[in-house]
Amino acid sequence: MAHLEGLRCRECGRTYEVAPIYTCEWCFGPLEVAYDHDAIAASVSRESIAAGPLSIWRYAPLLPVDPPTDQSSHVGFTPLVRADRLAAELGLGELWVKDDTRNPTNSFKDRVVAVALAKAIEFGIKTIACASTGNLANAVAAAATRAGLPSYVFIPSDLEPGKILTTAIYGGNVVAIEGNYDEVNRLCAELAADRPWAFVNVNVRPFYAEGSRTLAFETAEQLGWETPDHVVVPIASGSLLTKIRKGFDELHEYGLIDGPPNVRVSGAQATGCSPVATAFAEQTDVVRPVKPDTIAKSLAIGNPADGPFAIDAVRETGGEIAAVTDDEVLEGMSLLARTEGIFGETAAGVTIATLKRLAESGAVRADERVVVYVTGHGLKTLEAVADHVGPTATIAPTLDAFTSAFPDAQEV
Ligand SMILES: [Zn+2]
Numbered sequence: 085m086a087h088l089e090g091l092r093c094r095e096c097g098r099t100y101e102v103a104p105i106y107t108c109e110w111c112f113g114p115l116e117v118a119y120d121h122d123a124i125a126a127s128v129s130r131e132s133i134a135a136g137p138l139s140i141w142r143y144a145p146l147l148p149v150d151p152p153t154d155q156s157s158h159v160g161f162t163p164l165v166r167a168d169r170l171a172a173e174l175g176l177g178e179l180w181v182k183d184d185t186r187n188p189t190n191s192f193k194d195r196v197v198a199v200a201l202a203k204a205i206e207f208g209i210k211t212i213a214c215a216s217t218g219n220l221a222n223a224v225a226a227a228a229t230r231a232g233l234p235s236y237v238f239i240p241s242d243l244e245p246g247k248i249l250t251t252a253i254y255g256g257n258v259v260a261i262e263g264n265y266d267e268v269n270r271l272c273a274e275l276a277a278d279r280p281w282a283f284v285n286v287n288v289r290p291f292y293a294e295g296s297r298t299l300a301f302e303t304a305e306q307l308g309w310e311t312p313d314h315v316v317v318p319i320a321s322g323s324l325l326t327k328i329r330k331g332f333d334e335l336h337e338y339g340l341i342d343g344p345p346n347v348r349v350s351g352a353q354a355t356g357c358s359p360v361a362t363a364f365a366e367q368t369d370v371v372r373p374v375k376p377d378t379i380a381k382s383l384a385i386g387n388p389a390d391g392p393f394a395i396d397a398v399r400e401t402g403g404e405i406a407a408v409t410d411d412e413v414l415e416g417m418s419l420l421a422r423t424e425g426i427f428g429e430t431a432a433g434v435t436i437a438t439l440k441r442l443a444e445s446g447a448v449r450a451d452e453r454v455v456v457y458v459t460g461h462g463l464k465t466l467e468a469v470a471d472h473v474g475p476t477a478t479i480a481p482t483l484d485a486f487t488s489a490f491p492d493a494q495e496v
Contacts, residue, residue: 086149087123091115091290094393104207104287114389115290117148125338130309133301133340140195140298146334147298148291149202157230159198160298162186164306164455169423170436171454174443178453180312182303183426189226189250190461191219191382191429192299192324197227197284199295204282205231211281214238215272217265217320217382218247219429219460224284225254236281238268243381246464264376266387293323300331303455304341311335311345313452316442318435318459319351319360319405320383322394328457329397350403350447351394352438354378354430358407360391365405369395379410379468380430382460404447412437414472417462427462435459 091100095113106115128145136142140160141151163183171179187194197220204212212228213236214220221237228235235256239248240263252258261268269286276287284292304311311332317325332345353361356378363371371391376384388394398405408416413430416437421427428436439456442448462469479485486493 086147087120087127087145088148089118089120092118104204104209104282106287106289117290117294119148121337128338128340130305130340133305140198140295143298143301146301146338147199148294149199149206152198152202152205154230157188157194157198157227159187159194161302164303165424165426167424167456170420173419173423174440175450176443176448176452176454177450180303180307180453180455181420181424181426182299182455182457184299184457184459185426185428185432185461187223189219189222190464191223192296192457192459193219193223194227195298196220196292196295197223200282200284200288200292201227201231203291204284204288205233207282207288209280209282210234211236211279213272213275213281213283214285215265215269215283216251216285217384218243218251218464219382220285221247221251221258222464225251225256225258228256229254238272240265240268240381244465244467246466247381250464265385266373269385269387293327296324296327297331297334299324299457300328301335304332304335307453309341311341311347312455313346314348314350314403314448314454316350316352316435316439316448316454316456318383318431318457319353319388319391319394320385320431321388322351322360322390322392324457324459325349325351325394326390326397329401347401348403348452349397349401350438350442351398351405352435353405353407354380354383354413354434355407355409356380357384357386359386360388360394361405361407363391364395364398371395378413378430379465380413380434381465382429382431383434404442404445406438406441406447408434408437408441412440414469416440417469418472420458421462426458428458429460429462429465430468431460432458432462433468 093108357376413433416433
């Protein structure tokens, strides 16, 4: 059984019954899942988790929905990769990459969708929908098809072709909107009020967002039930960063890790869409909306719903938020690929480039155990790097041609 007490407003604290709702009727604040913490503490242990499936459902007692019958797509429990070569390039010590490209549709969105879809089915909802910058579109379309449910995925029409194709292939409805993500999101909020569908990141958002906590749970478990000293997380809506921080706190609360977490949380944005980084630099909580203009389209949310909460989490933990240029994003993608053999999308380029910036400024230190979150696969954003990489040489199929093209090629 999911140990839920209800939903609680993050602004005024009013409580609501569990339902597909997301806004406080009193103050319009966002609603969040409220758990029965005693029941969870009594039902979860390192041993019970270790005996579970190799997916997010090993943390079922910590999630706001009972596990689904069909868990065959293995969402989560992705590799935590020790990144010594990248660490050496950046002058860092113990560095790990959480490689969430290794999910069913190659991004961390499979986690949040798995939780939202299970909850939608529990609510008896028959149609699954979302507003997406791309990765969520992939995850919703695939998961809805697997569950045998129709889907409506709303995206900005200027998304990367790779992300449109990898959504449409699953056969649901893909609705390309002539507008930016914030306009797509506004339309979806209107539609969610108008029909009985589950928009996973609108009216089912309180449950959906909880799925991101599994990234913290896995990180700690994969480090032998220890926490990192510092994590670097990309910021789009700000929800992912907020929930990763919450996940580490909960592990401490439930006695799954020794001692308080003390995880510094830092955030990464692209300068072409950096409203949270700007507010952080100006030492305010007021996140002023911007019109996104960056190659990191999966992070291109100009009016981030959880921006103020992300700023709080970063400030409270002593982290930093930085923004990097599109050129740095490309360098970040390349740096990760050539040092660690991991091809992340543009958002990963943002995160790695931010890690580099923070390492140079001393905000991330060589004596810290650092985890960086790579949330989506580079094959989804090929056009970003298409003009920058290619064959080392194009030659005739002869030994001579090879030898003259590569005179210094090693023989061993
Ligand atoms: Zn409220």
